[in-house]
Amino acid sequence: MHLRPYAPSDCPVLAELFRDTVHTVTRRDYTAAQRAAWAGGASDLTAWNRSFLAHHTLVALEDGVVAGFGDLDPSAGYLDRLYVHRDFQRRGIASALCDALEGAVSGERVATHASITAKPFFLRRGYQVLREQQVLRHGVTLTNFAMEKPLAGAARGFPVAPCRKV
Helix, strand or coil, X not given: CEEEEXXXXXXXXXXXXXXXXXXXXXXXXXXXXXXXXXXXXXXXXXXXXHHHHHCEEEEEEECCEEEEEEEEECCCCEEEEEEECHHHCXXXXXXXXXXXXXXXXXXXXXXXXXXXXXHHHHHHCCCEEEEEEEEEECCEEEEEEEEEEECCCCCCCCCCCCCCCC
């Protein structure tokens, strides 16, 4: 596996990986209507590209194939997106992406909004649940969790960034 910085040419592939992952990997935790509402925002590639470029965004490749991606706002310490293709689950890709992204945080804590599906992954990494949230997406309510993790040497609190993705 190899991690590399995001390039604008990655955007369509990452949007498709996101849609596919939401519709397959989260199937046991979210209804079809919830998955459709969640994945509905991936069609605006201009907005996604702008967001990826504004963040520290990494792409994971396995044998030259895009296997996952993640992005983080380093100054806010907010891990925005972390997705691994359904065919590459449980191979350490999410952990490698998360390690690299957490290493880019300039503050003392990292925060995220984790899905029901992703919550156990983040708990294993030392994140703590701050609160359960009900997020309205395209008229459909989805549950996610505001979570944060103190980074090495952290001594003070860090506010959770506003919710962007479920």
